[in-house]
Amino acid sequence: MKILLKTLAVVATLASSSLADDESSRVDFQNDLVPVFTKHGCNAGACHGAAIGRGGFKLSLYGGDPAADYEAIVRRARGRRVNLARPNESLIVLKPAEYVEHGGGTVFDYDGQSARLLIDWIRQGARDDTIRRLNRVEVTPVRHVAESPGESVPLQAVAYYSDGSKRDVTQWTIFAAEDASAVEIDSESATSTIIRRGRHIVVARYLSEVVPIEMIVPLTASEVDLTANSRNNFIDDEILKSLAVLGLEPSPTTVDAAFLRRVSLDLTGRLPSAARVKVFLADVMPGKRKALVDELIRSEEFSEYWTFQFAKLLRIRPQRDDGQGALTYHRWLASQIRDNVNYKELARSLIMATGDSHTSGPPNFYRTVAGPREQAEFMSELFMGSRLRCANCHNHPLDRWTQNDYHGLAAIFAKIERGRIVSEKPSGRTIHPRTLEPAIQRIPGERFLANDTDNSRKQLADWLTETSNPYFAKAIVNRLWKRMMGRGLVEPVDDFRDTNPATHPALLDKLATDFIENGYSLRHSLRVIATSDAYARSANAIEQNKDDDRFYAHAIRRPLEPEVLADAISDVVGIADKYGEEPDGTRAIALVNPKTPSRTLDILGRCGRDESCEGAPGAVSGLSQKLHLLNGPLLNARITAEGSRLKRLGDAGKQPAAIIDEFYMVALGRHPTIQERNYWKRQLETVDKKEAFLEDFVWGLLTSREFVTNH
Template sequence: MFDWLVLKALFRPVLLRWECFRCCSSVRHLLCLIALLAGGSVLTHAPAVAAEPVAARSDLTATIDRAIRSAWQQQKIEPADRCSDPVFVRRVYLDLLGRVPTMEERDTFLANASADRRSKLVDQLLTSPEQAEHFADLFDAILLGRGNQGVYDQREKHGWKKYLVNAIAENRPWNDVAAEVLLARPEAPQQDGAVWFLYEKKDKYQEIAEAVAPAFFGIRIECAQCHDHMMVDEITQADYWGLVAFFNRGKNKMTPNGPRVVESAIGGFSEFADLTGSSSPNRLQFMGKGPLDEARPKAGDKQQDKDELYIKAAVKNDPRVPKFSRREQFVKQVLVEHPLLARAMVNRLWAIMMGRGLVHPYDEIDSMHPPSHPELLDALTQDFRESGFQMRRLVRALANSEAYQLQAIRPESVNDPQWFAWYLQRPLTAEQMARSLQVVLRGEASLNRTLLASLRTQVPDVLPDNVQVDVTEALFMTNGAQLEAMIQNSRQPQSLHQRTLRQSNHPSRAKWLVDAVLGRSADQAEIDAITAYLAERDDRLEQAIDQVIWSLVSSGEFRFNH
């Protein structure tokens, strides 16, 4: 059992501000515990690092750099310095692969003396199978939200996760992916998983509409259910019920080919009332598109569901298809050419890589939330459309940008994060944490699914509006039996515990632990503190090493990307 004083020192549920990282250093917890804190912060100002040659940076990266730099000049902002290579390699592995690098991967990068080593690493990671897995995890959470283990099991079973992985690995155009997901009419087995987005909603049409709007258009429409949005003029009650109408003829059905969302050729007509009691018909419209032409029965007339209203499905054993399909009309007339489809994805990818969107929150692209850099958002959206909705192109440009590669140290004269004058650190997702713990503790880039299931209920959601560590997460990291067991059971030859034991003396062990877990060199105060801690426990050295490891992996410095 771990020493109570160690746990007490580790237990630090804390609201993390952008400018505050000092209090989260794991070794600082240990230093406080043994009264040997010797000043200084992990994120003190480091010497500026030279930028890569201009030739190594794409035109799209240059567009980003010019716009961000122009805003700095207008706001009279002196940005943070460029981050060091050890910081960059950890950061970009977390953002692109969803885990910290192994020590071998990190050392290989640091040994590369070429001027364009960072952009080459970005290219390497973007073509890794792990990149597709990580971004599939992100988009699973962004598009469908979190759930219990049963929810994730169903997504795996019915091909949703596999569909996302393949789409990202193949760098498929986002507009094609969006169309397949919302039409939910697969034409080949590799598209079967796309059906699950609608199927998981279990014929709850308002839930479908309220999920489609932020996931594909970057807006929230919940406030327009009973009246026009009171703060955002362009979001109307007619849009809310129009979006519902596009999907309200669907019905889940399990077929020999798997889950399908059958669509009726009739029904789905209704009226909605505003707060004054005035009623209006639900017409096929959404955010400037429509109303679409559709034959509407007269009041009191009962529609007949006839075979002549349908055509045979293109795939054997699939349900018949209405000649006038509302979902198909939505995809063709509203979705694929809607300006928000590209704009929302650009803003979302910016938020994933930069910590917040050019519009913040990232899924509220409306007149109430103007972009911080409107011309840049316009330019990136245009490029995204003209390049064929390629996500990889934009992610590459963002990872190579000047703003992405800044230190995570807020300049003293800057308070507003919207100017991206420093790297905005963010908590690791459950998937990033699970993979990173496996890398650090076991020395292998794999996923412990049991640990992941627990973490998904404990750590912050993907792209949270506010960065806050709550008591639940703090308890899991500082007093969780599962994490304790994972540390104590790491007895394989390549595990962190065993590799630490093989070091020749306590100072070497101290240096090794900080280097292995935090990806940086230990300072002398940390070396002295850990050395003294281990020396006092020579009679129970293995337990003491586990305690130091727990202190390190429980720290903000490990649990955040910075």
């Protein structure tokens, strides 16, 4: 017995030391192997990470669900993918090494490190318990400003774990340039080379962590000093800061006429009248631009135009021929905008809405899309600027959203009866496709809600609109910014995520903070933007900023929206367009039903609001639309119609030069330049039929780039 015990003790000692070695050399499935699959592309969407897998073998997309991956590799197919008796004969090794036929070809060498890791893991028992949890990944650099193209930048990733340990995981980190033509990545050496000037994003992915890396090469070779440039508010501080880094000289402030037209279109969706142009140009007071902005923001036209903008955002339209609900909804929205109700209250009203959708506006929010899942997508894109829809089928590969988040949010909306009367439906549920069980209500990215909670929508609204919410304020100020500046700080505006960083993150933060501090007032934020120097910059690029398309060195020319363009045409020609059975004089932006019969809007490419309008192309973007605009009856018939502006001016005996001047004023918001005046004078001297000539002139004016864009 003593011999037996001594033997046991020796064996135990040996085993103990061996175990210590085993722990240090142990291959951890989650931390060691999932990155191998990601690095080799095994779990990419084009391979086994596809929604239905490939070749009968499914991995979670980019390793988003290690537990499911472990199950697929070790447990599924009766464990045939790992051979615990003969680890080096395991299918999970032989296939990617192409020792047996593999549809994906040779992924790694049988003698290489990846195969060795896999075999060691199987030899150690193919365990799923992880030694440590990944806390975070630090990537260096997260921002690099190079002097010139061609500079190579070594990249490094270090993982930090829950047990306090850290290790270099550069080898197993995927570095991918968003624009492969701008930045080259050598995955072997983990080095990036910036090929083109500008600001570029490289995304580093290790396990579930994604880190954006900002790579900058100034757009011009010369240094710029912008310290003396004028600044009206914090917007200018941030914009000039980035222009200095990028070596971009800003264009000068635009002239009064251009500013007037731009700000009128941006705040009211209307061209300034000829009378207003004259008054504004004649005004010599230094604060006239700010006064103009205040006047426009207080106007009824502002309320009408921003009701239109939010109607598009909320996708207000008649549902299944139920025009009453849409009308009630639209009227409610108009009153909210007119009364300057803060955006937080507006959002809360919508999220917590119940009642008769024919007599109360907010309940129609729950009649906008088909069901709870679509409502979750709609709500998250609208109020969070985040696309949860990827997480319907799998954890979001480039963001934090999981299937639990998506279906948990849908579960909240499943408890709503969405007929004409919108009410609570406690029995409502939605099925989680992975568990095949009813999804548990969840505040996305935050917490599950108790099954028996009866105020889940209130909890959602509270979380969404609390000042610390990272999405709500930023999502709306980014939309306002885009509406005013032509491009969102985050683009697309409904795709906020770590891997799609803002061009000016600090500015976005400040805009959001300012919005919250000023009572979630839409008018306030619009005023702040409209009164910045950046907003007032000329749309004419100069040599030093001609390559800029996103840093606001010059104003961005934008096509007028179809409805705004339609109204502008009507205003210039002096003949209102006809929209279905709507009363004469109805403006396009005031239509409750976006599908009201209108050939003009069909040609100009309106958005029907069945889906988000934010991805819709601007007006006159297609070739066929351009041809219709140039040659079709859209313009010609109305230019010469009885009662048109041209007819009226002619009948009043106005001279052609004066007529030309007036059309310049109403269409372009300015007088003709000396050169233009001289040009038209020479033309008029050579033509016999002045009336026909003026018709052609008006037609030419309305199809000009200067007219169909805001600039």
